[in-house]
Amino acid sequence: MASSALTDIPAGMENFIVGIIGMGDMGKMYARRLSDAGWNVEAAGIDRVVAEYGPSTKQNAIVGGQTSCKDPEIKAFEDHLPPDVDIVSCHSLHGPKVDSKDQPLVLIKHRASDDSFNKVETVLRCLQSKHVYLTAHEHDRITADTQAVTHAAFLSMGKAWHSSRQFPWEGARYVGGIENVKINLTMRIYSQKWHVYAGLAILNPEARKQINQYAESVTELYKLMLGGHHAELRERVLRAKEKVFGSDDNPGDNPKWADKPLLRDAVLDQFSLGQRAADLAPLPNNHLSLLAMVDCWSALGIVPYDHMICSTPLFRLWLGVTENLFRSPARLDEALRVAVEDNTFRSEDLEFTFAARGWAECVGLGHFETWKERFVNTQRFFEPRFAQAIEVGNAMVKAVLESTKP
Numbered sequence: 577m578a579s580s581a582l583t584d585i586p587a588g589m590e591n592f593i594v595g596i597i598g599m600g601d602m603g604k605m606y607a608r609r610l611s612d613a614g615w616n617v618e619a620a621g622i623d624r625v626v627a628e629y630g631p632s633t634k635q636n637a638i639v640g641g642q643t644s645c646k647d648p649e650i651k652a653f654e655d656h657l658p659p660d661v662d663i664v665s666c667h668s669l670h671g672p673k674v675d676s677k678d679q680p681l682v683l684i685k686h687r688a689s690d691d692s693f694n695k696v697e698t699v700l701r702c703l704q705s706k707h708v709y710l711t712a713h714e715h716d717r718i719t720a721d722t723q724a725v726t727h728a729a730f731l732s733m734g735k736a737w738h739s740s741r742q743f744p745w746e747g748a749r750y751v752g753g754i755e756n757v758k759i760n761l762t763m764r765i766y767s768q769k770w771h772v773y774a775g776l777a778i779l780n781p782e783a784r785k786q787i788n789q790y791a792e793s794v795t796e797l798y799k800l801m802l803g804g805h806h807a808e809l810r811e812r813v814l815r816a817k818e819k820v821f822g823s824d825d826n827p828g829d830n831p832k833w834a835d836k837p838l839l840r841d842a843v844l845d846q847f848s849l850g851q852r853a854a855d856l857a858p859l860p861n862n863h864l865s866l867l868a869m870v871d872c873w874s875a876l877g878i879v880p881y882d883h884m885i886c887s888t889p890l891f892r893l894w895l896g897v898t899e900n901l902f903r904s905p906a907r908l909d910e911a912l913r914v915a916v917e918d919n920t921f922r923s924e925d926l927e928f929t930f931a932a933r934g935w936a937e938c939v940g941l942g943h944f945e946t947w948k949e950r951f952v953n954t955q956r957f958f959e960p961r962f963a964q965a966i967e968v969g970n971a972m973v974k975a976v977l978e979s980t981k982p
């Protein structure tokens with residue numbers, strides 16, 4: 577323990593002990609960072625957890641969770657903790673390998689005195705994250721938008737590629753910045769533990785509506801493409817664009833995006849997984865996954881920029897590539913033209929549509945086992961490529977994080 581770090585501990589809290597239940601990836605990251613900052617961290621194993629948990633929690637302790645979805649966590653605390661125990665929960669909006677500095681950290685003062693809340697905040701300050709104060713309900717509503725529906729898009733891309741038995745970086749459709757983000761983030765999700773993504777979709781009561789709408793949007797846009805309804809498709813997408821991003825024509829309704837794009841093509845172009853792909857001219861792409869995202873946000877009345885306070889790196893990248901397509905009228909027009917005129921990727925888009933509906937149905941039914949099967953099955957397909965994919969994906973996330981900090 578570094579003695580210099582100890583000087584950061586305020587008077588009166590020298591003997592404050594932090595206990596952590598669950599020494600998985602996030603538990604370890606918290607334990608390492610807190611202990612580096614000088615806090616005494618008691619890392620309880622599962623046996624002790626069961627014995628100590630609930631009714632046997634120490635008197636006047638402060639208990640909190642760092643799970644991705646607060647509804648079941650808070651219910652469990654309310655049901656099993658004695659009334660003298662205060663409840664302050666938190667959620668780091670990033671994975672264990674991302675530097676917590678400046679990333680959002682949600683703090684939830686659910687049932688606590690100011691003094692208890694301040695103690696928790698003091699302990700967590702060593703993460704150097706940006707503190708965001710929300711209720712459990714607000715947290716779940718926002719993360720359903722920022723996380724659950726974003727993951728649904730990537731999970732569907734992975735399923736579609738798997739169904740077509742293709743590693744997308746080996747073909748010519750997936751070349752260039754936007755495609756690198758799609759591929760790298762899909763690989764990033766499929767290389768992780770299934771329960772993290774299943775949990776934040778299935779356990780969050782707010783997430784079902786979002787994921788369902790995404791699947792609806794994909795299906796409806798796909799049908800318009802299939803039927804060759806260019807005018808209707810264009811009208812619908814432009815209406816959604818205006819609702820989500822504002823209008824650049826109407827001076828009273830300024831675009832909601834910033835002057836500077838969230839992502840720059842030049843940065844993204846560097847992070848291709850495929851050697852071959854770098855030399856290929858990209859094939860036309862209708863970007864169904866991105867058109868559907870904006871259609872979904874529009875249908876739900878979501879303005880994604882309002883959620884930056886609770887954004888994960890993945891969400892910022894996803895919003896960045898969506899913005900990238902919608903900021904350029906020429907690019908968007910080309911995607912809409914390709915959507916109707918070009919049949920090359922109809923079957924892939926069909927697989928994507930099936931996949932989005934499949935995830936939505938699974939989440940709607942709350943079937944953890946089916947969710948796991950769907951995930952692990954596709955995870956196995958991509959597994960041989962994870963080592964390389966994670967390296968490139970991490971480099972990409974690192975490179976763009978700087979410019980997309982909330």
Ligand SMILES: NC(=O)C1=CN([C@@H]2O[C@H](COP(=O)(O)OP(=O)(O)OC[C@H]3O[C@@H](n4cnc5c(N)ncnc54)[C@H](OP(=O)(O)O)[C@@H]3O)[C@@H](O)[C@H]2O)C=CC1
Pocket residue numbers: 597598599600601602603622625642643644645667668669670671672769771772775776
């Ligand atoms: N991974 C991520 O990017 C992020 C995850 N989170 C959230 O953090 C939490 C942990 O995720 P992560 O660390 O990635 O997952 P891991 O699978 O790495 O860790 C989960 C930990 O929880 C323990 N555990 C499981 N069941 C019980 C139980 N019934 N009682 C006590 N302990 C139990 C496991 O113990 P054992 O090892 O003995 O099985 C394990 O140590 C999840 O709720 C996740 O949603 C939040 C932010 C980011």
Ligand SMILES: O=C(O)C(=O)Cc1ccc(O)cc1
Pocket residue numbers: 643644668669670671723772776888889890891
């Ligand atoms: O950035 C993302 O969405 C991730 O995939 C990492 C992640 C997973 C679970 C969380 O609760 C928070 C962050």
